[in-house]
Structure formats: structure tokens, C-alpha cells
């Protein structure tokens with residue numbers, strides 16, 4: 001066991017506190033990782049505000065890169081000293097999805113069996129089973145994905161959650177391919193990554209939609225060919241206007257509210273694909289749409305969980321593309337901050353001032 005510093009949400013809505021935590025030595029199948037960087041994600045704020053579960057206290061942080069410091073018995077996928085990006089999809093190999101050869105949908109993912117605790121022994125709930133706003137964290141070894149150690153940790157660590165969700169919404173769930181038209185509604189971290197994913201996949205027309213010109217500018221930098229400020233008028237008409245009057249082949253809703261989902265539904269061309277990647281509020285409902293429109297327009301209405309990624313397949317590949325200059329992960333790192341600055345980063349994120357603030361440990 002060792003002690004570490006961690007950013008912990010003690011009670012609903014209260015500012016996170018820097019406290020001493022206890023990190024057990026890794027048991028069978030577990031690893032302790034010396035965290036180098038960890039991005040600040042909306043999900044961390046949602047945990048703090050009680051929007052996910054009420055299992056306080058939470059050890060926040062889950063978009064992390066670091067070095068494996070120690071491993072427990074039976075760990076073979078990583079070794080001490082490996083540079084890893086942490087994931088929240090350590091696949092089981094035994095569930096229905098895994099057995100049919102679709103581990104990216106694994107229904108029974110693993111986390112560490114032991115608990116990290118506060119100094120007084122109170123067990124912590126790590127955000128998304130990771131908890132990486134800390135110098136050290138304990139995870140299941142399957143949550144460690146080895147990538148090229150020459151890569152910049154602050155950039156590639158973001159593949160651990162939001163950036164992977166967006167890239168995967170385009171590449172995996174939307175199955176965007178060369179020559180297609182893609183529209184992305186909402187250009188925060190996830191939406192901006194969806195734009196980068198569409199560009200990487202060879203889409204020829206990439207339309208970014210947001211309320212803020214600043215985000216539309218970021219989107220252009222990541223590959224958007226056209227932008228629409230949604231405060232200027234009807235988003236569906238604007239997307240149709242940029243696609244020969246038809247709509248886009250793939251429309252990605254990176255906001256996740258009924259209004260944007262409905263826009264995405266109607267902004268598709270016939271037989272087009274809608275991908276929902278923004279996390280909806282628990283009380284949000286599917287908007288009322290004539291069933292005949294669902295039938296008559298054809299295509300697919302999909303949801304993208306974590307970009308339908310398989311970390312062992314996608315992280316090393318995307319890091320290689322980053323190293324080759326074909327995927328600009330640096331563009332997502334708006335600022336590097338200290339562990340004490342997490343609360344300030346929540347404010348900036350809430351106001352839309354950043355794609356990502358990244359804590360450097």
C-alpha cells in the first residue's frame with residue numbers, strides 16, 4: 001500500500017478537494033499506474049454534481065496516460081515501465097458480445113477488485129473505474145493499453161475517453177468512409193473529435209454545427225469544410241443547403257438533447273445514419289417524430305458508447321497516426337494545468353472556453 005494525492009468529490013455539488021488517498025498494492029490481474037496526465041471531462045463534473053451515482057466520495061479523472069509502476073499476479077498484457085493509456089473498456093472475453101466476436105460491445109468490463117480509500121479507510125469510487133486525478137491509481141490490467149512511448153502523454157491520454165468517443169462515433173459507429181458527407185452537431189471535445197475522425201476516414205464534406213464561432217473555428221482546424229452557426233436559423237435547412245438539398249450521409253449528434261437529435265434525424269439524406277454520442281440527461285425523451293418518417297427515410301439510428309472502441313485495437317493505431325502527423329491530438333489540449341486547478345477547469349469547460357484542460361502530474 002502507498003499514499004498518494006488525489007482530487008476527490010466528497011459530496012454532491014461541493015468543490016473537489018485535494019486529499020491523501022491510499023492505493024493498495026496490485027492484486028491478481030491489477031496494476032498500479034504512475035499517472036502522468038489526465039484530461040478534465042464533462043463526466044467528472046457530472047460525478048461531482050451527483051448526476052451519475054450517489055456513491056460518494058468519488059476519485060475523479062479518467063482520461064489518463066502514465067507508466068505502469070507495479071503489476072499483480074497473472075498480469076501479462078503489460079509490464080513495469082510500460083507507457084499506457086487507461087481505458088474503461090477492459091473486455092472480459094466471456095460475455096455474449098465477446099463470444100460472438102464483438103468485444104467492442106463487451107457487456108461485462110473489468111475494474112480493479114480492490115478499493116482505493118481515503119486515509120481513514122473510506123472506500124473511494126473511481127470515476128469510470130479509473131480515478132486518475134491522482135499521482136498513482138489502481139486499475140485492472142486490462143484497463144492499461146500500451147502505446148508508442150515516444151508520444152506526448154497529455155495528447156494521447158485524451159484517447160482514454162472523450163476524444164476516442166468522438167473519433168469512434170465517426171470511424172466505428174458511423175462507419176464514415178471516403179467521399180461521404182458528414183455533419184456534426186455540437187463541437188466541444190467530443191464533437192471536434194468526430195470531425196477529426198470524419199476527416200481521417202476521408203469524408204469529402206464535413207459540416208460543423210455549433211452555437212459558438214470559437215468552436216466552429218476549432219472545428220475548421222480539425223478538418224471541417226463548412227460551418228453553421230446554429231443561432232443563425234434552421235440547422236436542418238442549412239445542412240441540406242450544403243449537401244445538394246439532400247442532407248448528409250452521416251449526422252453525429254454530439255450534444256444529446258431532444259432538439260439536436262431531431263435535427264440530426266432530419267438532416268440525414270435518405271438511408272443516412274444518425275449517431276448519438278452526446279450523453280443525454282436522464283429525463284430527456286426521444287422527440288415525437290412520425291413513425292412513417294422513421295420508416296420512409298430508411299437508414300440507421302445508432303448510439304455510440306465510447307465510440308464503440310476496442311482499446312487494444314484503436315489506441316495504438318490512433319497514437320501511430322498521431323505520431324505520423326495524420327491526427328492532430330495536440331489540438332485538443334487547450335491548456336495544461338496542475339492538480340489543484342481542476343475546479344477552475346470545470347468552470348472553463350462549462351463556459352465552453354476549452355476543448356480540454358489536461359492535468360499534468
Ligand SMILES: [Zn+2]
Pocket residue numbers: 091092093094095096097098099103105106107108109
Ligand atoms: Zn465481454
Ligand SMILES: [Zn+2]
Pocket residue numbers: 041042043044062063161162
Ligand atoms: Zn470522459
